[in-house]
Amino acid sequence: MPSSIPRSAAVSSVVAAALAAGLLAGAGTASAADVRIHDIQGTTRTSPLVGQQVTGVTGIVTGVRTYGSRGFWIQDPQGDDDSATSEGLFVFTSSVPTVAVGDAVRVNGTVTEYVPGGLNSGNQSLTQLSRPTITVQSSGNPVPAPVTIDEESVPDAYAPEGAPAAGGSINGLTLDPETYALDYYESLEGTNVRIGTSRVVGATDPYSELWVTVKPWENRSERGGALYGSYTAQNTGRLQIQSLTPIAQQPFPTANVGDVLADGAEGPLDFNQFGGYTLTARKLGTVVDGGLEREVTEPQHKNELAVATYNVENLDPSDPQEKFDALAKAVVENLSAPDIVALEEIQDDNGAKNDGTVGAEQTLKKFTEAIVAAGGPSYAWRSVDPENNKDGGEPGGNIRQVFLFNPQRVDFIDRPGGDATTATGVVEGAYGRAELTHSPGRIDPANTAWENSRKPLAGEFVFRGRTVFVVANHFGSKGGDESLTSHHQPPNRSSEAKRLLQAQAVNAFVKDVLAVQKQADVIVLGDINDFEFSATTEALTDGGALYPAVKSLPVDERYSYVYQGNSQVLDQILTSPGVHHFEYDSVHINAEFADQNSDHDPQVLRFRP
Template sequence: MGITTTIRWLAATTTTLLASSVAAQSIAQINGNRFISPYAGQAVSNVTGVVTAKGPSGIWLRSTTPGTDARVSDGLYVYGSALAKNASIAVGDVLVVDGTVSEYRSNSAYLPLTELTSPTVRAVLGTLDNVAPLVIGKDTLCPPTQQYTQLDQGSVFAVPNNESLVSVVNPELQPDKYGLDFWESLVGQLVTIESPRAVARPNQYGDTWVVGNWATTGDNERTGLTNSLGDGNPEAIIISNPLDGSDNPTDGKLGDKLEDITGIVTQVYGFYSILPLTNITVVSTLSPAAAGPTTLTSSGTCAGLTVGSYNVENTYAGDTAHIAALARHIAEFMQAPDLLFVQEIQDDNGETNDGTVDSGATLAALADAVQALRPDVGYNYTYVSPVNNADGGAPGGNIRVAYLYRPEVLRLQEGVAGNATQANEVLPGPALKYNPGLIDPLNEAWANSRKPLVAAWETVDGSNATLFTVNVHWGSKGGSSSLHGDARPPVNKGVEKRSAQAEVTASFISSLLSADPSAHILTAGDFNEFAFAEPVARFASLSGLTDLDEAAGTPAAERYTYLYDMNSQELDHVFASPATAAKVQGFEHIHVNTWLSYDDQTSDHDPSVGRFDIC
């Protein structure tokens, strides 16, 4: 494996090298078998390697005598723009260089990259006819498929997090067991990924997460990788900026099959990445482009009530194109459920920060757009406006949760609506003090975050069957660190706040169940957390509700509503009381966004639909 051709030696430069009395350090010695080089901060000399690639700011070298230790990379980045722009240095040249070993990172949250800085070329020894890349999984180990590092204590999603730093502990690499160790053991190497597939859509810059024809776990039917408690899918790698200055396509999709990719393993903005020699090429795209409509339709009675949930991503009345696209999803793909939980409804003028908090025009615009597609569906809506700029989200947008409902099927039980500061209560019956109303909105857990909206409904089919609902949008994960980052386990920003929100929400729901253990209750929305993570798991335990994916038997790998980095993941959940879970007739995640390209998605979340017998 590695270098397989003979060097054409240049005698004059060889003589120069032999005349030197300075001891040489090899690339393997510089890298060592840990994350941080044993030579960090030291000047080294007579480092010999063949040029495997050139970039805008430096070159990459590989040892001419590859080692046999799988923990140690034989590749090294030599940082120096003058060297990179030197047209007399080409791929295949065998160089002898001096320089200083540096551990570079542009952000303290990132893992450092071992590189050689302030380089001086001591000699050019010759040229190789061919520089052969290492084929991942053939010339190297296969990437581990579940754990990232021994410092994660069994789960990259563990709480508490940020308990240690890779850069401080600097553990010995175990590339056969841990994903970060595997990619670190290849940093600086020229590699090839055979038969790659995209496990996420490219971002707006064309950066694309892929896996090759090696073993993977968490595979879903769309060929993405779904995360789970013990599996963060470290076998995926991101393909970043091509070294030849070309651009990766930005219109790719989850599941695309790609041409073989050859490039350099490195660190880019906190992730192990491959810089391809040229741009990604898509070979084929999966069909159909998006999931079809839900199979769950309403009977119009308590025996077949349909309920949906959808984070509609910063919707306001003035964004008519966004409203129209959402309406199509609701009318055609969600089949206009009887009751729809929506999150991220903005006030009527969106992000204009002028004190407007009402969202009646926004919800009316959405309802009208649905009816334009489905004349038989005339949604009513209900919500509680927040205090201005108190619920987070885009400044001035005043996002909140709300309900759309079909009045020929459901109506709000009689009651008085609450306001932004009034705490709802469970009254005998059980009934709600405010309908709809907020859960403990002045609790510190909801500072700069959306407050859950509780409502009590009854069917209009003559049965007067009662359903209690709680619409949630918990605090954001924004500011979390990369799964490839220095902090271990990675920082899960806001996890403490979401845990507090879980307790407040669960306490209210448990009081409903205490009043009536057979009550029909649905809690749905954007929990901003995984079902197996501490806040949601704690909510389920304290509330007495059941995850509807569990109740409906959704396969574990198909539980996703969101794409982030390498993972198909589920931030949106529906939980049901025992009586409701026992009579669920179906539950589906409708992949109208996660299967599409970045520019074609309507929201960054997929909606979900369930059907229930609440008679």
């Protein structure tokens, strides 16, 4: 969804209810007449005058937004010398504003705290004037000089810890902009700011936004991104950039990670649902190409088995042939045609049409034919169709994991009986070797951990006479988690509870295999939807059953996804102790680019079973 959205009456009513309940702030003691902007902004995240009608608020217009959340920003050119109080303020007009940049205005209105995404989102609020009456006193005035945001001004510490008595909220804490980055940005809410030439750390997205960093050396990745390597490495220099000029009038620049936004940007600092603090650019620099190229992994040697995971983002037959061709080309050229490819987000044969269809034969036929056309092998496939609308994802889409395998290199051991509700198990076969009871089969599908979520797909393969067990996963998403800019610090990550249970179930299955055959080769892979340092990964590796292969990479190469300017790990391949001397590659072909075939980067592991 776009980052700037209309602020509906429904949202206003939610905020009004919150005000009545005292959830955002109580009424202040300052006079509602003849107040200045810094009186409205106050020294905390919420206004001391929230809910009050104020009159005679004066300022110079610094930016006008005619689309999305329509309104304009004003700024008092005469500050109060208090670094905690902003001198800028958003005036929400709902309709297209009739003022222009440089107008000196006098505004009456109601002080409100708008929470982008609603109160349950955990987002901070934006202080604004609503239902305004506006008088233009003069035009053509100089815009107040911008505050420069740079590596010197932004603190290294991210946020204060929330007050326990306030449920972990930082809303009531006095801002300390010299100590905490979030406090610094909040102290500039609505203020005219500028950044100089800055590196792009989040590619231009479909909603005409990009991310830069004002701290060139903060957790820099090998290819120019900003690494998110722990819950305390939030990357304080990140800032989202939007344009105040409608796209119809001026196209937004296209940028990849590692490009440079020359001459930076200048405009009011906003706060929105889909990125937090955002420089809404009145002036926007130009993008200088950093020369980022899509990576190509090494091909496997004759005696090496190459296993990959790739989230192909809701692939179904209704997608354009160009998407199939691009994904196929990536498998053949960038991934060097792995022997086994675990696919995530393969949809059923009619995609999001919600009519009970669950089979995916046409999706897979179209994809494998595209791979052959791209010069790749004729992959066979195995999967288990889900129950209709029981595995989450897009309603009607019935996404699932699928194994592609090259039958010229790998044999698949078919053991019938696996279906959507029947669990595969582990038994002892000939010579004390582990075998699956169903291959392909699902792991513990009745476990409540998989409710409305993709069930793991297990398969038994043979390469050069050696059995390899592969488990393809797509764990529960991070939907419902609070953002890094939440008013709760640390933010609530409610989605972790489900993934923790899922990880425990997969870990238990791997232990079952290893209990029968201690040195069995087991590969657990897929869209784990969690970091290499997370509790989810810890649960997967419990007891030494698995090792997260991404940790074999240099730190500055550990990522598969870019979210809000943070390069992070979501896709993983984990190995059992019997898998020795492997090579691992996070193949960066999507996440850092504005032109994406998927939002995930595939992962490849090569080893000798």
